[in-house]
Amino acid sequence: MSVIIPKKSADEFFEKIKELSGQDIKLCMQCGTCSASCPMSEHMKCTPRKAIHLAQLGMDEMLHEQNTCWVCASCHTCSVRCPRGIDLARVMEAVRQLTLRKNENFIEPSKMTAEEIKNCPQIALVAGFRKLTS
Amino acid sequence: MKIKYYPGCTLKYKAKNLEDSAVASLEALGCEVEEIERWNCCGAVYSLAEDDLIHKVAPVRDLIRVKEQGGDKVVTICSMCYNTLARANLMMKEDEEKRDTINRFMDEEIDYAGEVEVLHLLTFLRDEIGWDKVKEKVKKPLTDLKVAPYYGCTLQRPEEVGIEPLGSFELMSGFLEAIGAIPVDFPGAAMCCGSYQVLGNAEAVQDAAGKIISTAQTAGAEALAASCPLCEYNLGKEQDVQIFYFTQLLAAALGLDAEVSRFELNTGNAGELLKRKNFL
Amino acid sequence: MSETEKTQAPKMATGDRAILPEGARTIPVYIMGKRYEVPETLTIMKAMEYSGFKFVRGAGCRGGICGACPTVYRKAGDYKIYFGLACQTVVEPDMFLAQIPFYPANRTAYDLEEIGGEADAVHALYPEVFRCVACNNCTKACPMDVDVLAYISAVKQGDMAKAAEISFDCIQCGMCASRCMGEMPQFHIGQLVRRIYGRYIQPQAEHLKKRVEEINSGKYDKMLEDLTSMSKEKLTKLYTEREREPDLAPSGEWMPEDTQYL
Numbered sequence: 001m002s003v004i005i006p007k008k009s010a011d012e013f014f015e016k017i018k019e020l021s022g023q024d025i026k027l028c029m030q031c032g033t034c035s036a037s038c039p040m041s042e043h044m045k046c047t048p049r050k051a052i053h054l055a056q057l058g059m060d061e062m063l064h065e066q067n068t069c070w071v072c073a074s075c076h077t078c079s080v081r082c083p084r085g086i087d088l089a090r091v092m093e094a095v096r097q098l099t100l101r102k103n104e105n106f107i108e109p110s111k112m113t114a115e116e117i118k119n120c121p122q123i124a125l126v127a128g129f130r131k132l133t134s
Numbered sequence: 135m136k137i138k139y140y141p142g143c144t145l146k147y148k149a150k151n152l153e154d155s156a157v158a159s160l161e162a163l164g165c166e167v168e169e170i171e172r173w174n175c176c177g178a179v180y181s182l183a184e185d186d187l188i189h190k191v192a193p194v195r196d197l198i199r200v201k202e203q204g205g206d207k208v209v210t211i212c213s214m215c216y217n218t219l220a221r222a223n224l225m226m227k228e229d230e231e232k233r234d235t236i237n238r239f240m241d242e243e244i245d246y247a248g249e250v251e252v253l254h255l256l257t258f259l260r261d262e263i264g265w266d267k268v269k270e271k272v273k274k275p276l277t278d279l280k281v282a283p284y285y286g287c288t289l290q291r292p293e294e295v296g297i298e299p300l301g302s303f304e305l306m307s308g309f310l311e312a313i314g315a316i317p318v319d320f321p322g323a324a325m326c327c328g329s330y331q332v333l334g335n336a337e338a339v340q341d342a343a344g345k346i347i348s349t350a351q352t353a354g355a356e357a358l359a360a361s362c363p364l365c366e367y368n369l370g371k372e373q374d375v376q377i378f379y380f381t382q383l384l385a386a387a388l389g390l391d392a393e394v395s396r397f398e399l400n401t402g403n404a405g406e407l408l409k410r411k412n413f414l
Numbered sequence: 415m416s417e418t419e420k421t422q423a424p425k426m427a428t429g430d431r432a433i434l435p436e437g438a439r440t441i442p443v444y445i446m447g448k449r450y451e452v453p454e455t456l457t458i459m460k461a462m463e464y465s466g467f468k469f470v471r472g473a474g475c476r477g478g479i480c481g482a483c484p485t486v487y488r489k490a491g492d493y494k495i496y497f498g499l500a501c502q503t504v505v506e507p508d509m510f511l512a513q514i515p516f517y518p519a520n521r522t523a524y525d526l527e528e529i530g531g532e533a534d535a536v537h538a539l540y541p542e543v544f545r546c547v548a549c550n551n552c553t554k555a556c557p558m559d560v561d562v563l564a565y566i567s568a569v570k571q572g573d574m575a576k577a578a579e580i581s582f583d584c585i586q587c588g589m590c591a592s593r594c595m596g597e598m599p600q601f602h603i604g605q606l607v608r609r610i611y612g613r614y615i616q617p618q619a620e621h622l623k624k625r626v627e628e629i630n631s632g633k634y635d636k637m638l639e640d641l642t643s644m645s646k647e648k649l650t651k652l653y654t655e656r657e658r659e660p661d662l663a664p665s666g667e668w669m670p671e672d673t674q675y676l
Binding site: 146174188195 | 533534544546547548549550554563564567570571572573595
Binding site: 019022039040043070071072073074077079087093106107112126128129132 | 142143144147148149175177178179181182183184185186189212214215287291292293300324325326328329330331332333334335337338339341342345362363364366367
């Protein structure tokens with residue numbers, strides 16, 4: 001990987017994440033407990049630990065290219081296990097919100113097939129749309 | 135005993151088997167179940183962004199319904215509803231600033247400050263009815279049925295709303311023992327099934343669900359008891375261990391008509407297993 | 415007379431009548447930001463016409479039922495948004511007015527005979543219904559006092575009958591959709607639900623089915639032929655001398671002498 005120098009000040013990005021999540025990502029010591037605990041990490045291009053590292057470095061553009069926050073199921077396993085007390089689920093929410101609040105969807109409800117919708121219990125649709133649509 | 139009950143959308147439609155078996159069982163245990171009026175969807179997931187209050191309005195509105203209808207406790211069954219309502223309740227109780235903003239936004243409703251207690255049905259069964267009373271009412275104990283108690287993510291996390299401390303599964307195990315079944319300790323009890331990612335990343339959900347089922351199978355479980363329709367949906371696709379709602383097992387043990395459990399709505403042949411074991 | 419003093423004129427809508435009650439005074443209103451003096455007895459619609467606006471769209475029955483003239487207004491010094499039908503709402507001093515003749519809303523195509531009567535047919539056509547956050551802005555926006563949140567909740571719960579009943583008074587004006595955080599078209603969803611209710615859920619009249627069968631089997635063909643070929647005089651006589659149920663006959667007890675067509 002080539003060295004990328006973040007364009008914006010890293011502090012600005014921390015503050016935004018802190019404002020949205022209430023979490024101080026600088027506390028992370030990169031132990032990797034989150035990645036090891038995550039039931040979805042195998043499907044992430046970048047594990048939770050690495051995602052936090054990108055955030056720590058203020059590399060927001062690179063972070064947005066990852067699918068970490070879009071694969072996260074908000075199960076809070078990482079949050080309850082983090083030895084530094086970071087509620088990672090909230091950090092993931094903050095990263096999702098940075099995109100969703102620009103009126104961008106991760107999934108498109110109107111493109112789902114009738115069969116897919118009819119099979120789902122209603123809570124899947126409610127929860128999925130809340131987490132993955134703007 | 136009268137109880138105020140919040141069903142949630144899914145229990146009224148896709149998981150009617152969860153509602154019907156729960157309500158019939160509660161009635162058999164001597165409870166008068168009063169569904170709260172004019173309730174709305176709780177939102178299923180609690181909004182995690184600090185500055186986002188609008189997505190917390192839905193569960194608070196439901197708690198207001200309980201309060202204005204004279205309730206001081208509300209029982210819910212669906213794990214996601216429980217989690218969302220309990221967390222919103224905690225926020226309204228503890229965060230003065232957010233409470234004021236939400237109350238002011240809902241100018242058409244009475245003010246709310248966390249006066250209602252949100253209970254999951256399992257907690258209610260243990261604390262308000264008691265395992266002894268449940269045992270007394272059991273007509274067909276599910277003797278020797280090996281059941282894995284499955285909590286998923288929303289019954290224990292975050293800790294402040296967990297129905298019991300992290301890593302402890304005594305509540306559902308106690309329940310399973312009360313109905314005569316054998317609780318099977320397994321490492322997947324609090325693992326997440328992938329939840330709403332069934333819409334975004336179905337493959338990841340399949341893997342997560344597969345792991346839970348295989349650990350339950352390795353531990354020797356014949357069945358898995360759940361309390362969340364989304365878990366049932368995600369896990370039910372794996373056919374190796376049969377998924378039940380814990381209320382369906384309760385209804386069977388209480389000797390209620392199999393029709394209240396509406397096994398046809400479960401994935402797999404849920405009714406078959408119980409019939410084969412002569413529990414129905 | 416001071417601005418604040420009340421007139422003796424009746425405080426009621428004069429509707430579409432341009433003739434004002436005697437003594438009616440004028441009050442200031444703001445239409446799209448510009449101040450106009452209008453007689454206080456007019457409806458918003460008439461007041462706008464009085465001020466020189468001409469409705470080419472966004473006006474229909476002028477009787478409060480077609481849903482073409484939803485209006486959104488504010489009052490000076492008040493943060494709240496008010497909604498009403500321009501043809502029904504009487505102007506008040508210092509109202510800030512604008513018409514919403516049309517609000518874009520997703521409207522899906524469906525064949526009622528094909529989609530079936532299950533709630534998930536509605537879910538599949540309008541999955542955005544699950545984006546409701548229960549903010550209740552829809553209910554607050556409804557000029558017909560429909561509990562929009564309640565019927566959307568019923569749709570999410572799969573209760574078609576309840577949703578059809580609660581949404582019954584909807585006049586499809588679209589104000590609910592204009593305020594929706596979940597970006598859904600509540601009014602189209604409600605209409606679909608009522609159609610499904612009528613087609614699949616509402617109890618069907620058994621006697622109607624029987625009568626349709628009789629008609630199709632030709633039971634009335636001869637009678638119809640006779641009537642259509644009858645002279646006007648004979649037809650008039652037949653009509654005036656027809657057997658009639660007495661006005662005060664107890665319900666369900668009276669029978670005509672001629673029962674051959676029953």
